[in-house]
Amino acid sequence: MESLSISATAGRKKLNGNQEMNPKLQAKKVDVFYGDNHVIKGVSMDIDPNTVTAFIGPSGCGKSTFLRLLNRMNDYIEGFSKRGHVLIDDEDIYDKKVRVEELRKKVGMVFQKPNPFPKTIYENVVYGLRIQGISDKNVLDETVERCLQQAALWDEVKDTLKKSALALSGGQQQRLCIARTLATAPSIVLMDEPASALDPISTSKIEELIYELKQKYTIIIVTHNMQQAGRVSDNTAFFYMGDLVEYGATKEIFTNPKQQRTQNYITGRFG
Amino acid sequence: MNKLNRNRIVDSAFKWFGIACTLFGLVMLGIFLFGIIRDGIGRIDWDFLVNGPSRRAQNAGILPAMVGTLWVLGLTAIIAIPVGVSAGIYLEEYGKKNRLASVIEVNITNLAGVPSIIYGLLGLEIFGRVMGMGGSLLAGSCTLALLILPVIIVATRESVKATPNTIREASYALGASKWQTVWRQVLPAASGGIVTGVILALSRAIGETAPLIVVGALAYVDHVPATPMDDFTVLPIQIFNWVSRPQQAFLVNAAAGILILLLITFMMNGIALYLRHRWQKKVKW
Amino acid sequence: MRKGEKLIERLLLAAAAISILTTAGIIWVLLSESIGFFSKVSIWDFLTDTQWTPLFADKHFGILPLLTGTLLTTVIAIVVALPVGLTVAIYLNEYAPRRFRKVIKPLLEILAAVPTVVYGYFALTVVTPFLQKIIPGLSGFNALSPGIVMGIMIIPLISSLSEDALYAVPKSLREASYGMGATRFQTSFRVLVPAASSGIIVSVILAISRAVGETMIVAIAAGQQPRLTLDPTVPIETITTYIVQVSMGDVARGTLEYQTIFAAGITLFVFTLLLNNLSLRIKKRLRQKYE
Numbered sequence: 141m142e143s144l145s146i147s148a149t150a151g152r153k154k155l156n157g158n159q160e161m162n163p164k165l166q167a168k169k170v171d172v173f174y175g176d177n178h179v180i181k182g183v184s185m186d187i188d189p190n191t192v193t194a195f196i197g198p199s200g201c202g203k204s205t206f207l208r209l210l211n212r213m214n215d216y217i218e219g220f221s222k223r224g225h226v227l228i229d230d231e232d233i234y235d236k237k238v239r240v241e242e243l244r245k246k247v248g249m250v251f252q253k254p255n256p257f258p259k260t261i262y263e264n265v266v267y268g269l270r271i272q273g274i275s276d277k278n279v280l281d282e283t284v285e286r287c288l289q290q291a292a293l294w295d296e297v298k299d300t301l302k303k304s305a306l307a308l309s310g311g312q313q314q315r316l317c318i319a320r321t322l323a324t325a326p327s328i329v330l331m332d333e334p335a336s337a338l339d340p341i342s343t344s345k346i347e348e349l350i351y352e353l354k355q356k357y358t359i360i361i362v363t364h365n366m367q368q369a370g371r372v373s374d375n376t377a378f379f380y381m382g383d384l385v386e387y388g389a390t391k392e393i394f395t396n397p398k399q400q401r402t403q404n405y406i407t408g409r410f411g
Numbered sequence: 412m413n414k415l416n417r418n419r420i421v422d423s424a425f426k427w428f429g430i431a432c433t434l435f436g437l438v439m440l441g442i443f444l445f446g447i448i449r450d451g452i453g454r455i456d457w458d459f460l461v462n463g464p465s466r467r468a469q470n471a472g473i474l475p476a477m478v479g480t481l482w483v484l485g486l487t488a489i490i491a492i493p494v495g496v497s498a499g500i501y502l503e504e505y506g507k508k509n510r511l512a513s514v515i516e517v518n519i520t521n522l523a524g525v526p527s528i529i530y531g532l533l534g535l536e537i538f539g540r541v542m543g544m545g546g547s548l549l550a551g552s553c554t555l556a557l558l559i560l561p562v563i564i565v566a567t568r569e570s571v572k573a574t575p576n577t578i579r580e581a582s583y584a585l586g587a588s589k590w591q592t593v594w595r596q597v598l599p600a601a602s603g604g605i606v607t608g609v610i611l612a613l614s615r616a617i618g619e620t621a622p623l624i625v626v627g628a629l630a631y632v633d634h635v636p637a638t639p640m641d642d643f644t645v646l647p648i649q650i651f652n653w654v655s656r657p658q659q660a661f662l663v664n665a666a667a668g669i670l671i672l673l674l675i676t677f678m679m680n681g682i683a684l685y686l687r688h689r690w691q692k693k694v695k696w
Numbered sequence: 697m698r699k700g701e702k703l704i705e706r707l708l709l710a711a712a713a714i715s716i717l718t719t720a721g722i723i724w725v726l727l728s729e730s731i732g733f734f735s736k737v738s739i740w741d742f743l744t745d746t747q748w749t750p751l752f753a754d755k756h757f758g759i760l761p762l763l764t765g766t767l768l769t770t771v772i773a774i775v776v777a778l779p780v781g782l783t784v785a786i787y788l789n790e791y792a793p794r795r796f797r798k799v800i801k802p803l804l805e806i807l808a809a810v811p812t813v814v815y816g817y818f819a820l821t822v823v824t825p826f827l828q829k830i831i832p833g834l835s836g837f838n839a840l841s842p843g844i845v846m847g848i849m850i851i852p853l854i855s856s857l858s859e860d861a862l863y864a865v866p867k868s869l870r871e872a873s874y875g876m877g878a879t880r881f882q883t884s885f886r887v888l889v890p891a892a893s894s895g896i897i898v899s900v901i902l903a904i905s906r907a908v909g910e911t912m913i914v915a916i917a918a919g920q921q922p923r924l925t926l927d928p929t930v931p932i933e934t935i936t937t938y939i940v941q942v943s944m945g946d947v948a949r950g951t952l953e954y955q956t957i958f959a960a961g962i963t964l965f966v967f968t969l970l971l972n973n974l975s976l977r978i979k980k981r982l983r984q985k986y987e
Contacts, residue, residue: 515715557714
C-alpha cells in the first residue's frame with residue numbers, strides 16, 4: 141500500500157493556519173512497531189500553531205497510537221519501537237537528552253474516559269504544579285481559578301473546590317481533566333476522543349471549549365465522530381490501517397477529498 | 412420413582428448436614444467463649460491488670476506481659492511496615508519484568524508457608540546470637556516482623572494492583588516521574604487496603620507464642636520492660652505459663668488473660684474489616 | 697532527578713530482597729547447627745532409633761517418636777477438618793442462600809483469627825475432660841484432644857479454598873448436570889468436586905502443612921512424652937513441642953542438646969517445604985488447565 145506523504149511546502153498551501161510561521165510540530169517519516177506489528181507506516185505531517193487538527197479514521201487505524209507518540213505515552217507499551225522523527229519547536233522529542241517529564245509539561249493530554257484523581261477538585265488541578273515543587277498557595281489558587289475558567293467549569297465548582305472530583309458528573313470530570321492539563325501551561329494539547337464517553341450536551345460544551353482554547357494552544361484531537369471533526373477542526377488527517385491517507389484543510393477534506401479512500405470513509409462506505 | 416425419591420432424600424439430608432457442619436465450628440467457638448467468659452471474667456480486676464507475676468495465683472497479674480505485648484506491637488510495626496510496603500511496591504510497580512523479582516516472589520510464597528516456630532529458630536541464632544540482641548524485645552520484634560512480612564507484602568501488592576491504570580496514565584501525562592506517581596497517586600489510592608492488611612498482620616503477630624519462646628522471651632518477667640534491649644514476655648506466653656501449672660487458680664488467671672487477649676485481637680480484626688468495607692466502597696471508580 | 701529515582705528503586709529492591717535474606721538465613725541456621733548435630737549422631741540413628749531422649753542420661757536421638765506424634769495429631773486434625781470443611785464448601789457453594797453465605801463466611805474466618813494459645817487452653821480444659829467421659833482411660837494429655845481442636849481451627853482453611861475451587865468450575869458443567877435432572881448432591885459430588893479436585897487437594901495440603909507446623913495447641917494439651925505410638929489416648933510429643941520444651945529450659949548453647957532443636961527444626965522445615973511446593977505445583981498445573 142502506498143502511503144501519501146505530504147511534504148512541508150506542498151502541505152502548507154492546503155492548510156488553514158498561519159502560513160508565515162514555522163510549524164509547531166513536525167513528523168518526518170514516522171514508523172511505529174509493536175513487536176513485529178507495523179502499526180504506523182511512514183507518516184509525515186506538519187502542524188501549525190494555534191490550529192485544531194483532527195485525526196479521523198476507522199477503529200484500529202493508528203490515530204490514537206500516532207497521537208500518543210507526540211507525548212511519548214507509547215514508551216510504556218511492551219515492544220514499542222519507532223523510526224523517523226518527531227519535532228516540536230524544531231527539537232526531536234525522542235532525543236536521548238530529552239527529559240520526558242519536561243516534554244509532558246509542554247504537551248498535555250486529555251483521555252477518552254475522564255480520569256480525575258481520587259482527590260479534591262483543587263488538588264486535581266494543582267497536581268501538575270505540585271510535582272514541579274510549586275507550593276506557593278497564591279500561585280496555586282490563581283492557577284486553579286484561571287484553568288477552571290478556561291475549561292468553563294469555574295462557575296459550577298468555585299464553591300466546592302474541596303469536594304471530591306469523583307462526585308462530579310462525567311462531563312464536568314472531563315472539563316476538570318482539561319483544566320488539570322492546562323495548569324502546566326502546555327503549548328500543545330492532545331485530546332484522545334475527549335467526548336466519546338459523554339452525553340450530547342457535555343459533548344457540545346467540550347466542542348465550544350476547544351474552539352476557545354485554540355487561541356492559546358495548539359490542539360490535536362482524535363475523533364471517530366466525523367461531524368465533530370467537521371465542526372471543530374481547521375485541518376483534518378485521515379488515517380487508514382497505519383497510513384496517513386490524506387491531510388488537509390477540513391473544508392476541503394470533507395467537500396472535495398483527493399483520495400478515493402477518504403471519499404469512501406467520509407461518505408460512510410466503511411467505518 | 413423410587414430412585415428419584417431416594418435422590419431427593421439424600422439431597423435434603425445433605426443440606427441439613429451441610430448446615431450442621433457450617434455451624435459446628437461456630438458452635439464450638441461459642442461454647443468455648445462462653446466457658447472462658449464464665450471462668451475468667453470474675454478474675455479481671457484492677458489488681459490483675461497492674462500486678463506482675465507471682466507464685467501465688469491470686470496475686471499474679473499481667474502488667475509486664477501487657478507492656479511487653481504493646482512494645483512488641485510497636486517495634487514489629489515500625490520494622491515490618493516500611494519494609495513490607497516498600498517490597499510490595501517494588502514487586503508491583505518496578506519489578507514486573509525482571510528475573511530477580513520473580514525469584515523474590517517465589518521466595519515470599521514459600522516463606523508464607525514456613526511454620527512460625529522456624530522463624531523462632533532463625534531469630535534465636537541471627538538476631539539473638541550473631542547480632543547480639545539476646546532474648547530482647549528487639550530480637551523478638553525483628554523475628555515477628557520477618558514472620559508477618561509476607562502478609563504485608565501480599566496486602567500491598569493486591570491493593571496496588573487494584574488501583575486503576577488510568578490514574579497512572581493521567582499522572583504520567585502531566586509530567587510526573589514514576590516515583591512521584593507512586594508516592595502521590597498510587598499509594599494514597601491503595602492505602603485503605605494496605606492499612607487493612609497491616610492491621611490483620613499485626614493482630615496475628617500479637618497472638619504468636621512459639622517463635623518468641625524460642626527467641627528467648629522469658630516466662631517469668633517481674634519487671635516492666637523499658638528499652639528495646641530488655642528481657643520481656645508477652646500476653647500469650649504468660650497465658651501459656653499459667654495454663655502449664657496444675658493449680659486451678661492459675662487456670663483461672665489464664666482464662667482472664669485469654670479474655671483480654673481475645674478482646675485485643677477481635678478489636679483489631681474488627682477495625683481492619685471495617686476499614687476494608689469502607690475502602691471497598693470507595694474503590695468504585 | 698533521575699539519580700534520585702534510581703536510588704529509590706534500589707531501596708525498594710533492597711526491601712524486597714530481604715525475603716531472600718530470610719530464606720537464606722533460615723537455611724543457614726538450620727543447616728549449620730544440624731551439621732554439628734549430625735557430626736555426633738549418625739543419620740541412621742536419627743532416622744531409625746525408636747526413642748527420643750536427648751535430655752535424659754540415657755540419650756537416644758531417634759526422630760521417629762516426634763514424627764509419629766506430629767503425624768498422629770495432624771491426621772486427627774485432617775479427619776475432622778476435611779469432611780467438615782469440604783461439606784461446608786459444598787453447602788455454601790450449591791445450597792446456601794446468598795445472604796447466608798455472605799454472613800457466614802466472615803464468621804468462619806474468626807476461627808482462624810483466634811490465637812493458638814487460646815485453642816490450647818480450650819483443648820486442655822474443655823475438650824479433654826469431655827472426651828474423658830466418653831473414652832475411659834483417656835489420659836489428661838493425649839493426641840486426640842489437640843488434634844480435634846486443631847481440626848476445628850483449620851476448617852476455614854479447607855472450606856474457603858475449596859469453595860473458591862468449586863466456584864471456579866465453569867457454569868456450563870453445572871448447567872449440563874442440572875439440565876439432566878441431577879440433584880444438588882449429585883451435581884456436587886459427581887461433577888463439581890471432581891472438577892475442582894486440584895483446588896481441593898491444594899487446600900488439604902496447605903491444611904496439613906499448617907497442622908504439622910502447629911505448636912501451642914499441642915504444647916499445651918498433648919504432653920511432653922515422646923512416644924513411638926499411634927495411640928491417640930496417651931501423651932505424646934510433636935517436633936514443635938520439643939523445640940518449645942528445650943527453649944523454655946536451660947540448655948546451653950553449643951551443646952548437643954541445643955543442636956537437637958535444629959535437627960528437629962530442619963526435619964519440620966523439609967516437610968513443610970515439600971508440602972508447600974507440592975501444592976504450588978498443583979496450583980500451577982491447575983492454572984494452566986484453565987488458561
